[in-house]
Amino acid sequence: MIQQLQQIVQKEKKYAVGLMSGTSLDGIDAALVEISYSGENTEVQLLEFETLPYSDLERARFLSLCSPETSSVETICLANVELGKKFAQAALTVIHKAGLVTSDIDFISSHGQTIFHMPEQYATLQIGELAVIAEESGILTVGDFRPSDMAAGGQGAPLVPFVDYLLFKHKHKGRILLNIGGISNISVLKADGKSNEVIAFDTGPGNVLIDSIVIIGSKGELSFDPNGEIARSGTVCNSWLEEIINHDPFVYQQPPKSTGRELYSQEFARHLWEQGQARNMEFKDIVATVTAFTAHSIAINIKRFVDGRYETEEILVGGGGTYNDTLLAYLQALTDKKVGKMEDWNFSSDAKEAIAFAILGNEFLHGNANNLPSATGAKKQAIMGKLVFPSKEK
């Protein structure tokens, strides 16, 4: 075992698969990467990327695990194994797509599927059994990172800023990395800053409210707003927008902070929908206003909690939100910084989070601390993650 670990960390180039599935429950992102070195010297190259989507049925079932009312120990126990198999399948798919075989791969690093997150109680639950991933793939597996940060007094989120720092720190430019998944979060990298100077936190909703509103308004025919076209065709209701912003319990909260589907829930979206209905608004106008709220929630957080502290020039946007042009346009209108997709910096928006988890796994294997106390609020530097081996006979 120790020998195997030693061989991996001594390699000049390691092949790894990063696995990520976000709160938007779209599916499992699998990034096959080549990693050199570790820590601030880390270099990473994306070789292949694949998303294994959840079916509507799977999404509905996994969503039911996230709610105290509809979840049970039995459904969680079963889904943990089922998701482990699906994570393994995502890894095998991306490996084969790249023309490689499992014995080429040094490790898998899996975020898992968050089904509950209680930052104030330092408790979180990610499923997608690591032992199943290791066994089904035959590959050494690292994962389940968040509990370690929370055990050290952190909020267990955000974790990606640590990787943002390793990969995107710049000698002369201050940068904001914005990830728009179900929830939005930012990593603020000071020009020539140190890791403990990174500011990072969730800003509020990403796609989660827009998606829920579109599902409600289309009676389930659409599950998201394609390219933000519905929002673009609508008109923002400014008085309602102001009301939403003023009543939001999270946007103005002082960082470090993190949130999830517990707050921006289906009930939250249904409540918004009913407010829009009460104002006799059309579907497209409701979507436009909720999209504007999402953009504002990001912009407000940057203005309030970033601009006074660091000078920044660029907002590098990754995550599923990069497919919502209207959301990005609204955001650009609210800031004088350059707003662009990761691709403008020669990096994959889609693969960014999955790549980040591959790198967190690499840091774990090198025995490096891989949380960012300045981002998570942890009292200590944690070596986040759990290590699992596949069985001996293959």
Add this chain to the structure above:
Amino acid sequence: MIQQLQQIVQKEKKYAVGLMSGTSLDGIDAALVEISYSGENTEVQLLEFETLPYSDLERARFLSLCSPETSSVETICLANVELGKKFAQAALTVIHKAGLVTSDIDFISSHGQTIFHMPEQYATLQIGELAVIAEESGILTVGDFRPSDMAAGGQGAPLVPFVDYLLFKHKHKGRILLNIGGISNISVLKADGKSNEVIAFDTGPGNVLIDSIVIIGSKGELSFDPNGEIARSGTVCNSWLEEIINHDPFVYQQPPKSTGRELYSQEFARHLWEQGQARNMEFKDIVATVTAFTAHSIAINIKRFVDGRYETEEILVGGGGTYNDTLLAYLQALTDKKVGKMEDWNFSSDAKEAIAFAILGNEFLHGNANNLPSATGAKKQAIMGKLVFPSKEK
């Protein structure tokens, strides 16, 4: 990290804490042991033992996690962290009781608290967050063994027979190691046998039904039958006993097999209680008969699934059931093998399971397979367990 692991496995004597909490939900057993070598050369010495009991309230709460009707993702998420802290507390207590400090300890190995086990679906759920144990203790932690065996096609149980084999194999005597926890299980060691010749399986109820019946019959004043005194004062109803045996869905099932509170549930006990009531039986006679059923279920399994295959002379009994003299007397009356407590062989009944998990952790760290496919039905030899590190600053 690798250096730390290397230092541990190269040590002549390792100090470890094994942590175990069974389905009977009595509390957390913590065994502080000194381990030399690994595999078949393993030597272990118990230095100190402590049980951190669950309060009645805790037991009731943790029990509610084990049932689909009363559990939820929220209560599981919270209890995972809460139990992690309690496991850490148990470890720290036994370390201090031994006059040692945490930096003396090389690793903790934790079974966790099983809250659901579905062998047919290869799914199981143990909680007691490993990251919390590692962080609260500052000690490297291994645990969560069962999922690896199940991922390899096993039932995830029983796990202790592997350790029974390492510690109790005998050149000339065939031995049965019987553990009476909530559930009873046996490990059958052929004289001069190999590890793949070990037979092991759950035989059915241990204390679980007796305890439940005592709770019902005493209206919660007692939670178990002290020394088996209630049973001793009662009379076994043989016609009912026969009926219970004949209707039991598990006792005659072919091994490998495992069971738990899912089958021998509170409902199961309540059903027995009602049968006894319908026969106008007194409390003590019901307890006597259920105790006899427990003894018979063990004896039947030995007669039916062991005696034809291996010659055995001794039954070494460990677990909480060793405190029930009536149960042991009933069992002795049903067999001509020598029935005795582990203490007769100079080993602690109480600490046996906790010691076993320390040894499973030791095997993991040495990179040795630590499941027993002949016992669990696994298709492969698994290196069961997950490895977690405490944070860097202490």
